[in-house]
Amino acid sequence: MAKQGQCIGVAPADQSRLADRLDRTIVLVGLMGAGKSCVGRRLAARLDLSFIDSDIEFETAAGCSISDYFARHGEAAFRDGERKVIARLMEGDPCILATGGGAFIDPETRARIKQSALSVWIRADLDLLVKRTSGRDHRPLLKTGDPREILSRLIDARYPIYAEADIIVDSTDEPPEVTVAKICQELECRL
Numbered sequence: 001m002a003k004q005g006q007c008i009g010v011a012p013a014d015q016s017r018l019a020d021r022l023d024r025t026i027v028l029v030g031l032m033g034a035g036k037s038c039v040g041r042r043l044a045a046r047l048d049l050s051f052i053d054s055d056i057e058f059e060t061a062a063g064c065s066i067s068d069y070f071a072r073h074g075e076a077a078f079r080d081g082e083r084k085v086i087a088r089l090m091e092g093d094p095c096i097l098a099t100g101g102g103a104f105i106d107p108e109t110r111a112r113i114k115q116s117a118l119s120v121w122i123r124a125d126l127d128l129l130v131k132r133t134s135g136r137d138h139r140p141l142l143k144t145g146d147p148r149e150i151l152s153r154l155i156d157a158r159y160p161i162y163a164e165a166d167i168i169v170d171s172t173d174e175p176p177e178v179t180v181a182k183i184c185q186e187l188e189c190r191l
């Protein structure tokens, strides 16, 4: 299966036709700060599809922020809830679905995504993730110690799993539209 960069040289996508050909939800996976929410929103607008963010859907269902949920119920309860929220979201029409950073690491969620969606790993290096996650404190996992050390450990633990995604796209220190264009090129190649 084609992964990263194997669609170079394909003509630029006809975006409306690309959306018409889409029969599955596109699920964005990757670490905190990779840009799943930011890129996903722009990708959906470009393809004229709806955009859903599983973190926001979780907060709506829970009636509180993810930070508060972690504090009150702990991470394991969050993972249970996140699994259920994503299962529900994947029953809807094809859309662009940005997931929380840990969603694809859950075996059940990963199997569900592999079965019925097209997954895209937005990969970024440690320096970029640290830069993009600094300045905001809504990510409970990054509040338990030094964010760089935590992100570095998460890279070691999670990158081999994110690598199971159908498509891999690198996010560099460029505008999000550059990542959107890379994803569209990969989608054009396979839809």
Ligand SMILES: Nc1ncnc2c1ncn2[C@@H]1O[C@H](COP(=O)(O)OP(=O)(O)OP(=O)(O)O)[C@@H](O)[C@H]1O
Residues within 6 Å of the ligand: 030, 031, 032, 033, 034, 035, 036, 037, 038, 039, 055, 098, 099, 100, 101, 132, 133, 139, 171, 172, 173, 174, 175, 176, 177, 179
């Ligand atoms: N080129 C870029 N691509 C993506 N995001 C960028 C880019 N440049 C800056 N950002 C910023 O990086 C920050 C983190 O991005 P975002 O919240 O989309 O990450 P995420 O992958 O959804 O993280 P989380 O798993 O915590 O939800 C945002 O403030 C976003 O605006």
Ligand SMILES: O=C(O)C1=C[C@@H](O)[C@@H](O)[C@H](O)C1
Residues within 6 Å of the ligand: 031, 032, 055, 066, 099, 100, 101, 102, 103, 138, 139, 140, 141
């Ligand atoms: O990487 C993670 O495990 C997380 C990422 C965020 O998107 C949220 O889903 C939550 O803060 C946990």
Ligand SMILES: [Mg+2]
Residues within 6 Å of the ligand: 036, 037, 038, 053, 055, 098, 099, 100
């Ligand atoms: Mg997000």
